[in-house]
Amino acid sequence: MVVPVPPGGPSVQTFGLTYQFPDRSTGVSDITLDLPPRSRTLLIGANGAGKTTLLRLLAGKRLAPAGAIRVGGVDPFKDGLEGVTYLGLEWVLNAIVRTDIGVDELLRSVGGDYYPARRDELVAVLDIDTAWRMHAVSDGERRRVQLAMGLIRPWTVLLLDEITVDLDVWSRSQFLAFLYRETELRGCTVVYATHILDNLAGWPTHLVHMHMGTVRGWGPADELLRAAEEEAAAAPPQPGDDVLLASGNSRLGQLVLRWLRDDLKVRGPRSQNRRGPEGRSYTTGGIGGYGFEPKAPSS
Numbered sequence: 179m180v181v182p183v184p185p186g187g188p189s190v191q192t193f194g195l196t197y198q199f200p201d202r203s204t205g206v207s208d209i210t211l212d213l214p215p216r217s218r219t220l221l222i223g224a225n226g227a228g229k230t231t232l233l234r235l236l237a238g239k240r241l242a243p244a245g246a247i248r249v250g251g252v253d254p255f256k257d258g259l260e261g262v263t264y265l266g267l268e269w270v271l272n273a274i275v276r277t278d279i280g281v282d283e284l285l286r287s288v289g290g291d292y293y294p295a296r297r298d299e300l301v302a303v304l305d306i307d308t309a310w311r312m313h314a315v316s317d318g319e320r321r322r323v324q325l326a327m328g329l330i331r332p333w334t335v336l337l338l339d340e341i342t343v344d345l346d347v348w349s350r351s352q353f354l355a356f357l358y359r360e361t362e363l364r365g366c367t368v369v370y371a372t373h374i375l376d377n378l379a380g381w382p383t384h385l386v387h388m389h390m391g392t393v394r395g396w397g398p399a400d401e402l403l404r405a406a407e408e409e410a411a412a413a414p415p416q417p418g419d420d421v422l423l424a425s426g427n428s429r430l431g432q433l434v435l436r437w438l439r440d441d442l443k444v445r446g447p448r449s450q451n452r453r454g455p456e457g458r459s460y461t462t463g464g465i466g467g468y469g470f471e472p473k474a475p476s477s
């Protein structure tokens with residue numbers, strides 16, 4: 179059954195979500211989140227932190243324990259909310275976009291004629307030439323067409339794994355502005371896993387800090403930024419501070435660098451933290467968790 183979007187927009191919630199891969203290693207462990215309707219959340223974490231695994235679970239692409247996930251109030255595996263779009267690597271690898279096919283035809287195949295205003299907006303935002311033939315475009319041009327294809331249908335929840343790496347800086351900033359408008363004007367909710375923080379200052383409403391399959395902390399971006407700055411100001415100097423200060427990063431960039439530096443200290447070298455058949459070998463200690471209590475499920 180496909181359930182309509184609740185008034186006010188869809189939230190994204192997890193309740194002690196734990197998932198094991200078929201090889202019985204732990205993918206994510208005890209994740210509790212409550213991302214409100216209309217939020218724009220960044221999933222932040224080092225390579226292998228569990229971001230893709232979490233997004234795939236939220237999208238219903240992997241089977242989570244019953245009751246552990248609600249997207250717009252429904253279990254994404256059992257029912258499914260209208261207009262949940264997941265754009266990740268497997269979608270990017272779809273072979274059709276490397277064949278000798280025109281952009282118009284591709285956009286038509288995903289409903290472009292039903293949503294002409296959205297199609298034209300995306301073509302403009304992503305600076306697409308509809309005369310392109312897909313076997314004869316650059317990687318970034320191909321990626322723009324793929325993004326337009328994935329976003330033409332009016333989605334309500336967008337689960338976005340990092341797929342903007344090929345976009346030039348201007349196109350990416352236009353794309354992020356488009357997502358911003360979608361949340362503000364249409365009441366959509368976005369969860370975005372990325373390592374690229376350019377043009378993201380002021381964009382996220384919420385941050386989720388992932389580390390080795392767990393969430394070390396999450397909450398409203400403003401509060402986390404403020405808390406991290408106060409903590410950094412009060413902390414004794416640490417190795418790497420000079421690099422952080424000289425990096426010229428945004429506040430968000432500084433926060434993420436600190437998180438990943440601390441995660442590395444906690445985890446230690448990867449060769450000493452291999453996952454065994456029973457799951458991940460966690461190194462304990464280091465920075466404490468920080469989080470916000472989720473609301474109980476409404477039913």
Ligand SMILES: Nc1ncnc2c1ncn2[C@@H]1O[C@H](COP(=O)(O)OP(=O)(O)OP(=O)(O)O)[C@@H](O)[C@H]1O
Nearest residue numbers: 199201203205223224225226227228229230231232
């Ligand atoms: N099918 C699988 N079976 C077993 N382990 C897996 C599987 N897929 C991923 N993993 C492991 O789960 C961990 C989390 O992977 P995931 O792809 O979620 O990380 P990520 O945070 O998205 O990383 P990246 O930033 O590199 O994309 C990694 O250690 C990875 O090796």
